[in-house]
Amino acid sequence: MVNLETSEVVLSYGSKRVVDDLDFIVPEGKITAIIGPNGSGKSTCLRGLARVLRPAEGVITLNGRDIHAQPTKAVAKQIGLLPQGPTTPSGVTVLDLVRRGRYPHQRLFDQWSTEDELAVRNALVLTGLEDDPDQYVDHLSGGQRQRAWIAMALAQETDLMLLDEPTTHLDIAHQVEVLDLLRDLNRTEGRTVVMVLHDINQGCRYADHVVAMNNGRIANQGAPEEVVNSRMMQEVFGLAAVVISDPVTGTPLCVPDATDKGAGSEA
């Protein structure tokens, strides 16, 4: 298992502080969704957790030790990252892409072990790409391409996966498909998932733990039912909204208030 914690972490780009005083313990074995308005520091927070961004102040610890003091390849065996809109190298096939996820497990003369092969096969099967792994990633549809990237992250075989908006640019069916896949991974393989999501309702539906961020700080965190309510929507998003119970899952569902005041009275 992995234990990833931040204490009093400040993340900044140049002199601009984007995330301030972040104290966060990644809930092990759960799915965590980070929500918040644009510019609230969600992605930056994830980049900090993935050690892409070095904290200006404070410490991020992995299993009790400073993450930046550990060999980066050793960390990569425990934490995987899928950034938003990754660049696809031209002419790369699905198989080639997924194989690159095995890098942290490879050594100088041990470049393609049996474990590597099994992990890649497993990742392709889980994402439903095993039938035609020689397709070019460039030629895939948006949903398929996102699956290929997730397969790469899966092949890395980390206990913790960090994903930055894994559902952007996907249509609703593909969004559900990707989120179902992540939930299956969490339930069947016990992987910890932390993802940034734009859609609060999806966050409530799939996550065990919701973190609401505003102005670079954690405004509120906890189970979806505890965090997502109309007061939080007003404070964090500045939006008047009604929170009802999702008719299918019973999780919170946000419905923005009518901006056209006449619309409500007609109904």
Place this chain on the structure above:
Amino acid sequence: MNLLSLAAPSLQTLSYLVVAFVSVAIAISLSRRITISQRAVRCRIFSGLTDLRLLRLCMGTLLLTIFLGLLGLEIGEYPIPRFEAIKTALWSRGGEFDFVVNSLRFPRVLAALLAGFCLAISGALFQSLLGNPLVSPDVIGINTGAALCAVFVLTVGADLSVLPWAAFVGAVLTAILIYSLAWKQGVNGSRLVLIGIGINALLASGITYLMVKYPIERVVAAARWQVGSLFGSSWSDVRILTLGVVIITPLALLLVPKLRLLQLGDELAIGLGSRVEMERMAIIVVASAYAAIAVAVIGPLGFVALLVPHMVRLIVGPLTGGGLLLTGLVGALFLLGCDLVAQQLFAPTTLPVGVVTAALGGPYFLFILVRYNRAL
């Protein structure tokens, strides 16, 4: 070179050329049909993936290269029977053909092969690292940096033996300059390209200044060297190239997996455990060193580093260790072929090989430009 003395190429030479072109085209189209068949190779301490297709392509290229190399020993102003040429080159030194084979032709063939190998690999590393087929050491100014130092040596009339070292220093300094100018919390590929193009123009103007400032008789030598010529390649050139290839190639192969990671973008590369800046710097230094040793010996030869890696990538796909070696072999074959054409096309007048690579590379450059707007 007196242009008026150029005789029209004979019908025989032309027909050879046509046959060569057609067979290259056929070879390329056939090689694309060989299916990928990868096998895992494992023993106690070693495991790896081999691509049988790459292996076959490498063998084929090697055979063609040996054949062309033999041709290079045989033909010329003074034709030598094939077996005699092989014998004199390999085991029976001395004898009737010793001077022509061992002092003129053999070192020239080897220099062409090694320089082609270096230039092609340099281009492959740069292009794959920056994800842009237009990036090669000749475009971002590495070759020009080497040339500026070398032209300086030629025009001030210094001892010619320091020329290779001057070129080497010039290339590495240019690479460091471009890299440090492009550094802004990490190096961004397209920023590096733009700065490289700017530096290239700056260095080229430096060369022009030297050419104008110094007396004409020294400038002529510099001008000829600048086109890229294998004329007068000596065993000391071959030694420099061999040493370079033997030292740098293992480093390049070690860096290939790291390069493949960097292709995924910095964030993913860090996530997968890459020390991004250090590894990118190492790849740039290795790629510059390859370009530098080639330029030091044969001049800033254009287009080999641009054309060959792109062509190979079109056939075999993204860079792998085997793909890197194949690129080098194809580069060797290509440069040797170009040099033979340069020597034979207007025989007895010989052209600098840079004229031939430019004649082939120019149209290919356009082809890439047009194609790049769509894919790859």
